[in-house]
Amino acid sequence: MIAQGKTNVAARYGMSIDVDRCNGCGACMVACAAENNVPPAANGATERTGLTWIRVYRVDNGGEGNERRSAFVPMLCQHCGKDAPCVAVCPQQAVDVDPATGIVGQMPERCLGCRYCMAACPYHARSFNWSDPAWPAGMEKTLNPDVAPRMRGVVEKCNLCQGRLHTAKAKAAMAGRVEIDPADYVPACVEACPTRAIHFGNLNDAASEVAQESHRKGSFRMLEALHTDPKIYYQSKKDWVRETASAPRPGKENARG
Amino acid sequence: MAGAVLTPAPWRLITDTALWSENWPGVPRPARGEIRARFTTCALCPAGCAVRARCVGEQPVLLTGVSGGLCPFGLSAHHLPYHPARLRKGPVAEATAAVAGKAGQGIAVLDLNPGRTASWSYRRAMGAMKGAYLTPQAEPFAYDLSAARTVLSIGTPLLDGWGTPSKVNAARPNFRLIQAEAMESRTAMLAEQWIPIAPGSESAFAKSIPQLEAARELSLVLGEGPEIAEINQRIGAFGKTVFGRSEAVVPETWTREAAAVTAFADVPDHSIAVLLIDETPATSYIPWHRIEQKLVRDNPVVVTFAAHRGGYARHAQFALPTAMYPEVLDDVAPAADAIRPVFRLAAPLVATPTGVVSLAEFVGTLSGVPVANVLRERADAIHHAGQGTLHTYADRQRTAVKELTADAFWKGLNEGGEWTWEDAKPRAAVMNRAEVRPVEPVESPADLPLVAISEPHYAGLVSPLLTKLYQESNLLLAPNRIALHPKDARDAGVVDGGRAMLQTRLGKCAVEVTVDAAVPAGAVQVGSAPGIQDVCGHAARAKVVSV
Amino acid sequence: MKLRGPIVFLAGVLVALGAGWAGFPRLIYQTRRQPVDFSHQVHAEKAGAKCEDCHAYRADGSFAGVPALDKCSGCHTAAMGSTVAEKNFIDQYVTPQREPEWLVYARQPENVYFSHITHTKRGNLKCEQCHGNQGASNSLPPYQQDRISGYSRDIWGHAGRPAMTMDACVACHRQSHLEHSCLDCHK
Numbered sequence: 001m002i003a004q005g006k007t008n009v010a011a012r013y014g015m016s017i018d019v020d021r022c023n024g025c026g027a028c029m030v031a032c033a034a035e036n037n038v039p040p041a042a043n044g045a046t047e048r049t050g051l052t053w054i055r056v057y058r059v060d061n062g063g064e065g066n067e068r069r070s071a072f073v074p075m076l077c078q079h080c081g082k083d084a085p086c087v088a089v090c091p092q093q094a095v096d097v098d099p100a101t102g103i104v105g106q107m108p109e110r111c112l113g114c115r116y117c118m119a120a121c122p123y124h125a126r127s128f129n130w131s132d133p134a135w136p137a138g139m140e141k142t143l144n145p146d147v148a149p150r151m152r153g154v155v156e157k158c159n160l161c162q163g164r165l166h167t168a169k170a171k172a173a174m175a176g177r178v179e180i181d182p183a184d185y186v187p188a189c190v191e192a193c194p195t196r197a198i199h200f201g202n203l204n205d206a207a208s209e210v211a212q213e214s215h216r217k218g219s220f221r222m223l224e225a226l227h228t229d230p231k232i233y234y235q236s237k238k239d240w241v242r243e244t245a246s247a248p249r250p251g252k253e254n255a256r257g
Numbered sequence: 258m259a260g261a262v263l264t265p266a267p268w269r270l271i272t273d274t275a276l277w278s279e280n281w282p283g284v285p286r287p288a289r290g291e292i293r294a295r296f297t298t299c300a301l302c303p304a305g306c307a308v309r310a311r312c313v314g315e316q317p318v319l320l321t322g323v324s325g326g327l328c329p330f331g332l333s334a335h336h337l338p339y340h341p342a343r344l345r346k347g348p349v350a351e352a353t354a355a356v357a358g359k360a361g362q363g364i365a366v367l368d369l370n371p372g373r374t375a376s377w378s379y380r381r382a383m384g385a386m387k388g389a390y391l392t393p394q395a396e397p398f399a400y401d402l403s404a405a406r407t408v409l410s411i412g413t414p415l416l417d418g419w420g421t422p423s424k425v426n427a428a429r430p431n432f433r434l435i436q437a438e439a440m441e442s443r444t445a446m447l448a449e450q451w452i453p454i455a456p457g458s459e460s461a462f463a464k465s466i467p468q469l470e471a472a473r474e475l476s477l478v479l480g481e482g483p484e485i486a487e488i489n490q491r492i493g494a495f496g497k498t499v500f501g502r503s504e505a506v507v508p509e510t511w512t513r514e515a516a517a518v519t520a521f522a523d524v525p526d527h528s529i530a531v532l533l534i535d536e537t538p539a540t541s542y543i544p545w546h547r548i549e550q551k552l553v554r555d556n557p558v559v560v561t562f563a564a565h566r567g568g569y570a571r572h573a574q575f576a577l578p579t580a581m582y583p584e585v586l587d588d589v590a591p592a593a594d595a596i597r598p599v600f601r602l603a604a605p606l607v608a609t610p611t612g613v614v615s616l617a618e619f620v621g622t623l624s625g626v627p628v629a630n631v632l633r634e635r636a637d638a639i640h641h642a643g644q645g646t647l648h649t650y651a652d653r654q655r656t657a658v659k660e661l662t663a664d665a666f667w668k669g670l671n672e673g674g675e676w677t678w679e680d681a682k683p684r685a686a687v688m689n690r691a692e693v694r695p696v697e698p699v700e701s702p703a704d705l706p707l708v709a710i711s712e713p714h715y716a717g718l719v720s721p722l723l724t725k726l727y728q729e730s731n732l733l734l735a736p737n738r739i740a741l742h743p744k745d746a747r748d749a750g751v752v753d754g755g756r757a758m759l760q761t762r763l764g765k766c767a768v769e770v771t772v773d774a775a776v777p778a779g780a781v782q783v784g785s786a787p788g789i790q791d792v793c794g795h796a797a798r799a800k801v802v803s804v
Numbered sequence: 805m806k807l808r809g810p811i812v813f814l815a816g817v818l819v820a821l822g823a824g825w826a827g828f829p830r831l832i833y834q835t836r837r838q839p840v841d842f843s844h845q846v847h848a849e850k851a852g853a854k855c856e857d858c859h860a861y862r863a864d865g866s867f868a869g870v871p872a873l874d875k876c877s878g879c880h881t882a883a884m885g886s887t888v889a890e891k892n893f894i895d896q897y898v899t900p901q902r903e904p905e906w907l908v909y910a911r912q913p914e915n916v917y918f919s920h921i922t923h924t925k926r927g928n929l930k931c932e933q934c935h936g937n938q939g940a941s942n943s944l945p946p947y948q949q950d951r952i953s954g955y956s957r958d959i960w961g962h963a964g965r966p967a968m969t970m971d972a973c974v975a976c977h978r979q980s981h982l983e984h985s986c987l988d989c990h991k
Contacts, residue, residue: 020447021447023416023417023443023444023446023447024443024446024732025328025329025417025418025443026329026725026726026730026732026733027326027327027328027329027332029329029725029726029730029732030329030332030333030720030722030723030725030726031319031321031326031329031332033722033725034318034319034320034332034333034336034722035319037287038722038725040720040721040722040724040725041724041725041728041729045724045728045729046728046729046754047729047730047731050724050725050728050729050730051729052725052729052730055730055732056730056732058732058775060775065453065777066453068441068775069441069446069451070441070446070775071446072443072446094986096985096986096987097985098984098985098987098988099984099985100984100985101985103985103987105985105986105987107986107987107990108915109279109915109990110986132281132283132284133283133284133285134283135285135339135721136339136340136341136721137339137341138338138339139336139339139721140285140287141288141316141339142316142317142318142335142336142339143285143286143287143288143318144287144318144319145287145288145289145290145292145313145318146917146991147287147991148287148914148915148990148991149284149285149286149287149914150284151278151279151281151283151284152281152283159987162987162991163917163991166917166919166991167864167865167866169919169922170864170865170866170919170921170922171864171865172865173865173919173921173922173925173926174861174863174864174865174921174925175865176925178926188319191321191322191326192321192322192326192327192332193326194322194325194326194327194328194422194423194426195326195426196325196326196426266823266824266828266832267824269828269832270832270952272953273832273950273952273953274952274953276913276950276952276953276954276955277952277953277954279913279914279915280913280914280953280954284914286914287914291862291866291868292862292864292866
């Protein structure tokens with residue numbers, strides 16, 4: 001019989017992304033792919049068929065010439081509350097919201113590849129493996145041993161670098177601690193950002209940077225009208241950026257990003 | 258059948274098949290092992306960011322910055338040894354014979370990443386052989402953003418990988434940025450003010466700066482072209498925000514032996530019989546037609562030392578494979594914002610591949626100049642001078658050089674460390690001669706209706722994972738892509754994601770098309786692929802033809 | 805004959821039952837030998853008293869598993885005893901510096917994350933609870949590999965637990981109310 005029960009106070013991991021600091025370099029996207037063993041694009045993969053757990057979109061205020069202003073918005077799984085749309089639709093119970101961390105987890109091995117969750121996700125945060133992952137000869141040596149590569153025919157998405165949470169927990173256990181050290185659990189995109197536009201932490205911890213930023217003026221969440229209760233907060237001083245988050249502007253010829 | 262169902266056999270088979278399918282043969286398995294951290298300096302560009310490599314055993318699996326993040330190219334540099342476009346073998350003996358056969362005729366080294374210790378080896382070898390040492394720019398400046406209050410940048414990607422990003426980010430809250438650029442670039446987006454100008458009118462805009470409202474407040478102007486230095490001098494930026502680029506001390510014998518630095522544009526036409534190009538850590542690309550112009554008409558020999566097949570290897574008679582970061586020990590040239598001397602070593606993270614050659618050793622053998630141990634000699638010279646401090650990445654300690662033995666200094670540099678001399682007096686900026694730039698002949702807009710806007714970064718070889726930015730999203734303009742305004746795309750009859758020909762007076766190049774309303778009408782944004790740069794530079798007139 | 809049908813049917817059932825119960829386990833499992841005839845008992849007496857002395861944790865809490873050859877060659881550069889097994893081990897592995905390809909009974913699929921330290925230190929489990937009492941065994945049991953899935957039939961012969969399947973993990977976690985999320989144990 002295991003002696004120790006659950007002692008952790010439930011955490012709610014989330015992010016606060018400062019849109020005004022993002023310069024759209026894409027470091028988060030590359031760091032995420034390297035950390036999570038996401039393969040390079042298969043031949044012919046496009047924006048629609050590629051694999052990106054985090055994606056930086058460019059949005060603009062619709063102005064012409066001088067009036068035009070643009071911004072970069074990193075989009076990843078928004079880690080919705082317990083009524084996440086993807087969880088509700090999955091016929092395989094391959095998606096769950098961890099009550100201990102709030103992380104929306106995707107289990108590729110349970111996934112049967114119906115892509116219902118991709119249709120249900122209002123944030124386009126999920127991607128489908130149209131083919132087996134392939135790396136150029138020799139490059140598989142650079143794979144991260146803390147994350148299992150996925151096979152073809154399954155959906156995958158951001159899990160806030162679960163592998164790093166595992167490592168942080170093991171380190172805490174080794175040191176005889178129950179709680180992890182927040183410095184040990186930082187997702188790859190947060191760590192990689194050269195402009196420090198992304199902050200990460202426990203939203204339930206009132207002292208954390210993210211919890212404070214989530215209440216700050218200018219803080220917003222994506223498509224709040226849908227009541228998905230995301231844990232990814234954004235902030236911008238620009239009104240038009242905040243408006244973009246409430247509803248996508250249709251009819252654009254081509255949005256790059 | 259009925260009996261079989263009552264036995265474990267079918268159930269076991271079902272479970273086993275499920276388990277087997279989880280270990281699908283098409284999915285590679287990551288190697289396991291002890292996780293260790295190693296430190297080095299990124300040598301992909303002169304920023305020289307400190308890198309922490311997460312390794313399984315000896316193999317790096319993830320690169321991260323030591324203080325702050327890294328750019329997407331630096332983050333994925335540990336994939337470069339496995340890139341399918343790597344050049345792995347080449348005709349070394351034939352190239353050596355061809356170069357030896359031209360002994361006594363005009364030999365030159367073109368260094369596309371000057372300021373390294375290897376650059377000194379080239380200069381010394383050229384000095385011994387009476388050859389020329391060529392760089393894209395003769396006397397680069399160094400800029401001090403921390404002393405700037407209002408910066409006007411004419412198309413410089415200041416907030417997008419310019420200089421040392423960590424220093425730029427640190428200085429950013431204290432200066433106001435005005436970005437004059439044809440497109441709303443990444444830097445323009447984050448600037449306090451963006452002044453849209455017509456593509457190709459950078460020079461005209463620079464001349465009009467004194468009439469600008471903000472002219473009196475300017476503390477620094479950044480941009481390309483001969484006018485910029487003059488403006489900086491006029492606004493009093495010299496000695497305040499503009500300096501000469503500093504280099505760490507070198508052994509005294511080197512300076513005596515070294516050939517002078519010549520800007521590539523200053524070389525007389527048709528004067529080079531043997532050209533050796535170092536393009537491995539290239540930070541810029543000179544279009545081939547401009548190189549060809551400098552070569553003798555009669556059988557010139559061009560040998561490029563390249564890590565991949567995509568650059569000059571397409572044109573040169575001989576392309577010899579070289580090792581690159583993170584496979585080889587090298588130092589990093591000072592960045593555009595290095596106003597004080599620095600010295601960093603990029604220690605290899607993976608084994609150097611077999612069969613590679615280095616240009617330094619090649620010219621060393623040709624000229625008889627010993628180059629085998631130059632990095633250590635230079636580190637010893639710095640140590641001997643006794644100035645500055647060594648910052649080691651692993652423990653984030655700063656130690657005065659005086660307190661270290663020569664061996665400890667060398668060891669510290671090799672295990673990830675940066676030597677800086679913070680209290681050195683910055684070098685004064687020297688006005689260089691007006692840079693000779695090829696004059697684009699006036700062409701009829703009807704014939705070539707578009708004006709080209711270049712991507713600011715040239716990356717010779719990038720990780721295959723960069724498809725995340727180039728192909729699986731459209732965040733960066735892929736090297737082989739062009740972007741057009743919807744109206745121009747309609748006129749040319751091309752569609753988003755389609756293929757087309759980019760045509761200029763120099764030739765044509767097959768490209769892929771992005772249709773993007775952010776590109777001004779009448780302009781075409783072109784990717785940085787050498788194939789495109791060979792036919793189309795910034796502000797060149799071009800036309801897009803559907804295929 | 806009226807009974808012929810049922811007799812054939814019953815005979816078929818019996819044959820299938822026999823094949824399924826008796827023949828199948830022989831067919832599906834392939835018995836492989838460990839590269840070295842290793843005695844935990846001898847090593848426990850002479851080299852280390854605790855499991856962790858050889859099966860060590862690293863400073864970051866990860867588990868090093870079966871020790872690498874250099875740990876063995878620390879003592880076994882030359883024969884210490886007179887057994888054939890040791891002589892073979894030195895000749896085949898220590899001298900040519902070749903890592904023995906140990907067959908790990910508890911090997912998990914790639915998508916499984918299992919932290920030893922969490923179970924032993926936070927969960928206070930004894931090694932023996934999963935691995936059986938191998939510390940006292942004198943030889944390694946044969947490794948019975950499933951021909952299809954490639955995993956061992958059980959963790960440690962028949963003395964320990966049966967194969968470490970997800971059912972076994974979940975049963976224990978459920979008992980102690982530690983069932984949170986799939987990604988607790990999957991990566």
